[in-house]
Amino acid sequence: MTLQLTHPEPAARITVAAGASIADALAACLSTTASALDPAIPTVLLLPPPPLPSVVRAAARVLEHALASAVPAGVATVRPPAGLDRLRQVAGRWRERPVPPGGERFDTVLIPPLLADRQRVLLTLLPGAPNDSHSPFALLAACAHPRQQLAAKIARDSAAAAELGAPLAPALTVLVSNALDAPFAAATGDPIAAMLLWLAWLPDDPAAERVGPWEDAAVQRATQLDLGVRTPSALRLVNATPPASDHAIDPERLRQLRYRLGLDES
Secondary structure: OOOOOOOOOOOOEEEEEEOOOHHHHHHHHHOOOOOOOOOOOOEEEEOOOOOOOHHHHHHHHHHHHHHHHHOOOOEEEEOOOOOHHHHHHHOOOOEEEEOOOOOOOOOEEEEOHHHHOOEEEEEEEOOOOOOOOOOHHHHHHOOOOHHHHHHHHHOOOOOHHHHHHHHHOOOEEEEEEOOOOOOEEEEEOOHHHHHHHHHHHOOOOOOOOOOOHHHOHHHHHHHHOOOOOOOHHHOEEEEOOOOOOOOOOOHHHHHHHHHHOOOOOO
C-alpha cells in the first residue's frame, strides 16, 4: 500500500478515521492530514517504549512504508531509551537546543544527536486506562537528557514535559487505538492538538478529580511556549472516514471528543 502525505494545511486540525484495519484508518487520515514533512530532510519515526501493542506495531509498519515513499532523504525508527540504555546515554554526546520563550524551568534541553537535525513523526497509542502515562508530551520528554528528566521529576513539575519536548516538536503526530468497534487513527501537525486529543480520550476515573484537556498543566505550559493551537476556536476535528465505509466512528464518541476539546456540535 502506498500512502500519500499531502502538503501543509492549517496546523490546528485533527483528522480522525476508522477502517477495517489500522492501515485503512491511517490511509484515510493521511490523505487529508496537515503534514509539514519536507522530503529533503531526513526523518525519524518516534515510537513508544516496548512492549508495543499490536495496533502500534501495525501502524508503525504502515508509517515506515509511507514515509519511505514520501521522504527520499531517509527514515529511521527509534523509541525513547529505557533502563540501561538510558544510563548509557548519559555518557554519550548530546546536542543542546533552546526552549522557546515562555519556559519556567529550562532554558535549553539536551537531546540525542539522531533527533537534533531531523524532522520527527511521533506515533503513540491513545490511552486505554485513566493512569496511562504515554502521552505525546511524555514520550518527547523521555528523549531529553536523564538529568533534566530527573530534575523535573524531583520538582514535581508535570508541566515540564512540554519544555523538555519543545525542541523535539514533531511535524506530524499519529495516535491509534483498537479499543473501539473498528481500528481508529488520528493525525495532526499540531503538537498541542495531539496532546489535547490524547487527554480527551482518557477514560473517566470516578476516583480522581481531573481537569479538562485545555486546563492540563503541560498543555498550558505548551501554549506559553507557543508550540501550537492556543484556543478551542482555532481547533478543528475532521472525520475522514469514507461515507460508504462499514466501519464508522461511533457518533457518541465523536460528540464526547468534541465536548472535551471545547468544540461546538457542528
